[in-house]
Amino acid sequence: MPVKVWEQLLDILFPSVCLECGVYLENSLSRENLLCEKCFGDIFIFKNAFHLPGGNRFYAVGSYTSRPLQKLIHHLKYGGHQNAMPTIERIIEVYLDIFSDELQKQTILIPIPLHKNRLRKRGFNQSLLIAKVLSKKLKLPISGELLSRPKNTRRQTEIKNNKGREQNVANCFRVNRKLDLKGSILLVDDVYTTGATINEALKTLRRAGMRDISVFVLAKAG
Template structure:
């Protein structure tokens, strides 16, 4: 006998075949899957082919910011294997973990998640980080905070949602009220690297410093572009007494690669 809930699922599956969603990347019709929740969520937005084309960042990378070296020749000019940016302006974080390129379906996924309130994408996006984070000694995790004005207009903080999924997976404590923004900033979109750094300078502060003193902190954002936001966040946390700061974002914009 069909229950009301099973009838609803059956009807939903039927409608998905009669009126299938279209892939947000290639616009071909897609149909619901009967596999994991992860696959079902993704299948609401992307076809299998487009999602399987997402590209990880491979090759030799800077051991601090994880930006890949452009070539073997570029690597040969850095015998310590640290990139020019990190040598000129060493970040306060120990390591940036940014495993995937901000390309193709991942651009659409971030836009849907961040600007179209498709918060169900938080888990599949956070899952992109799990392999990179496995084995790290982390005491607590937090997302990059939004200013209250931005948070009210968006209704959620995408970085905190990602951090929450990671905290649940690894059983790490999640802190959402320790670091905060002291002022509202311009949107980073379209700003130059120098303008991004200026925009973020001094924007964060920490309350209840005893909660992070001597701790290894993971700071999470949705996209690593120039690193200005995460670098400033790590700087603030270190000044407040964090023993070590790791930063992470599932995707990264690459320049000159």
């Protein structure tokens, strides 16, 4: 069966609808696209970069309060559906219109690792998927070996206060000291809420002597 006919048949059997508003997404492109154009356009994408309390440059693509973005991330992380990635890639592309020159100056991308149990359960690391999009667009290498997460922790979303979240992730990361890394690091994660996980990763990297570290997240709370 020709691909086109097959796609049309799939569309009839399993119509794709927008993850946010439920409107029917016409044409075969919808297989790769989980939001209608209106909901896609409703996502608040930042036009400025930030600084973290420790002074690190902080790049956040969109606001986590934008429901279509939040739904996409939940679909990916908790639903385990990697088909959210093409839509996420399009959102990142919009952001890179402004920030690609600046981000291209980084040397290496480091995704926030998952503990092996969590990775086994989910089947993928969402931060690595985001880093792969950046790697493709910015032509930067990814190091999945520099930072590891030997200590298993509870889900941060289960813990409501900041102190508890900090304690939960304390000393959960390790740096592979066999790798001698020069240059600037772009640490990549999916969501920044209280920042406890990212701060812990920054602390671990700093302790290992790395100084030039910026942070990139897909969504930032607020």
